[in-house]
Amino acid sequence: MRLLLPGAGILAASLVLVACGSDNSATTPSTEGNDAGSPTADGVDASKDGGSTYSIGGTVTALKGTGLVLQDNNGDDLAIGADGAFTFSKKLATGATYAVSIKTQPSAPSQTCTLSAASGVVQSANVTGVVVNCATNKYTVGGTVSGLAGGSVTLQNNGGADLVVNANGTFAFPTPIASGATYAVAVKTQPGTPTQTCVVTHDSGTMGTAKVTDVQVTCTTSKYKIGGTVAAGLTGSGLVLENNGGDALAVDASGPFTFATSIASGATYAVTVGTQPTNPSQTCTVMGDTGTVGAGDITSVAVNCTTNKYTIGGTVSGLLGTVVLQNKGGDDLTVNANAGTFAFSTPIASGASYAVTVKTQPGSPSQTCTLTDDTGEVAAANVTNVALTCVSNKFKVKANVTGLAGTGLYLQENDGDDLLVAADGTYEFATTVASGQPYAVTVKTQPKGPSQTCEVTNGASLMGGADVTIDVTCTTNTYTVGGSVAGLTASGLVLRDNGGDDLTVPANATSFTFATSINSGATYAVTVKTYPTDLICTVSNGSGTVGAANVTNVSVTCNSCPLNEVAFNGKCYYLDGSSGACDPGYARAPQSVLSSIADSFIGKNYKHTVSGNCCIWNADPVENWGFNGSQCNRSGPFTSAPVPGGSGCTNADNQFLSQLTLCGTP
Incomplete structure (x- = not known):
């Protein structure tokens, strides 16, 4: 009894393979090399099918390369050299399995072959439906870009397949190239911003079995000259232009100029004046001085030079009024007091001469102004060293003195400079006073012997432009x-x-x-x-x-006057029985005084002693005055006044003891 279960499965599989494209033509089974009843290589007993074996094969298409090797069941290598049918040398019995595989893919060109209907179970017939389809391999072409400076470069492969590269690094064309085909990489469009030249090396070849990565694109930026024109007007020497702060270029005359150092496209340039011209001093300005280098030389930079002009001026010292200056006989300049500096309004070109003079001296106050460093030639800066020095003119102060009778009169000017005046007349102070400065004449010491008061008229003011005389009038106090x-x-x-x-x-x-x-x-x-x-x-x-x-x-x-005395004309008088004697400080008084003071004795009394005779002893040689009756020779007070001829006293010369006496202060 035969075991069909496995066979039935193999038969079903064989039917499927045949249906998928196996050659269904009748084949004659072969028994060559197979003894009846002996097993096949895959373990199937060939005697089961009468000992017949069958070949395994198929068809190869699109093979272009060499070296394709097929295998069946991992053995039975079969080298394939061209398209067409192929058959493995080893046959298999019915029911045996086969599995076709590719041991070695073709090369030159490199290809990849694929299989279909490559495995199954032998079904009592030759297997002819294995299909080998080969396709040539394709690989990308690429490499490295270096030196690209911000723009883009367009590459081509084989005259097409444009590739825009925007940055340094690797690149690859998107369309692969079949192995064995040639490639040729070239620059279609060079970079424009900045302008560059890109060169390709390792640019062509035949595609092998891997992608190409060694194409080298090397870009270098183009360089251009920077220059322009110095316009007419350059008269000085020493002009130096610079580009980007360096690359100094000495320019001796008007005309075109070009810097020695080229500047890369895309880089900026900045032309400046490094050194301005001198002799004469000039200022050169640059137009079109900056920009970005494009795809050609820069020739549009324009340099214009003008001769510098400078002011003429200097310092002022001592000026109290107003002075008028001139430069070269014109350009009048009024300089006012307290101006520390001055400068003429009209500037003078470098190299030209100047000559400063005083046109009008100050008048209020009167001054004399002089100049130093007043002439010369303008160099490369404002002239500031002209020195104007003004000195106030000085004048005398005089005094006209009248009425002086005393001595020791001193006049004084401005709290100093004393002036001794001995008599009427005109006098000068030793110290002069500058115009515009105050003067003040005062009396320092008034005259004495006799004492006088001297007054100054209009003694204080500001000195003008001439000597001044003031009036001094003296009056006795x-x-x-x-x-x-x-x-x-x-x-x-x-x-x-x-x-x-x-x-x-x-x-x-x-x-x-x-x-x-x-x-x-x-x-x-x-x-x-x-x-x-x-x-x-x-x-x-x-x-x-x-x-x-x-x-x-x-x-x-x-x-x-003392008690019992009578006052008259500043003297004191008294009566006393003193026999012609008077108290110290008193003396006998003339009797004529009695005509004035007699009544004043009424109510008075003797000074010391009661009299013993009523005739009044006095300073005269005789007595003509006396008391009548009982008015004397007894204690007072007197009740009546003495009278001429009283008590018979007429031309009497009585000098008795206790004689009544008239005494008075001398």
């Missing part, structure tokens, strides 16, 4: 005469000065002043013209010469 009063208890006191200018002094007054002033140097003499009632007044310090102040030291002292 007058002073009052007066003093103090003491003891004035009654009215009637009249004082007199210099025999006139009477002054009535009221009772109880303590001071007095005569109304009429006295010139300094004049004399005064104060006397008592009229004495107050019952008082005697004496004057001390009553005469002298008026000095330089009011006289206030005249002293008037008034006193009452």
